[in-house]
Amino acid sequence: MAAHAATPEELAKSKNCMACHAIDKKMVGPAYKDVAAKYKGQKGAEDKLVQKVLKGGSGTWGAVPMPPNAVSDAEAHALVKWVLSM
Template sequence: MMNKLMMTAASAALLWMSGAAAADDPAAGMTLAQKNACLSCHGVDKKIVGPAFKDIASKYAADKGAHARLVTKVKTGGKGMWGEIPMPPNPQVSVADTDKIVSWILSLK
């Protein structure tokens, strides 16, 4: 019984540590972008329907308030910043995941 309890605790600790490591991993943002179909409309290096993620990073590189505004834009959608084709809202993506995706996008150079 004691060994089983120790193994459960060790497994929980490993899961917690792997989750913490994933939160610090910028590649997690790309994984979330793929999972949430962001790459259907945006390429990393090229425009598809919406702008390339690297173009977004470049445009907002010096803008200290960009992160919060882009999180809102992903969640609520918008139109006009990059042309007439609107970006649909993505309310199904959690704020935490949206935050990681935007952080990853803004890290692209």
């Protein structure tokens, strides 16, 4: 079993999240800092965003949909916690 030594940022890069997202600027998808600001203090935000990472979603940030992502449940939680920490 592989060790989870990668940082969330390395995980985001390895899973191609950074192809559509950047930390501090809008690309195809919203900047991670904008996501963190939008969901700051919202109850259930982590679980809601984990489901979007796993299943995809559309409409929240415009017309371009986010496809489902090939990440495990644990990876999705790690990525979302990292984004929300910004």
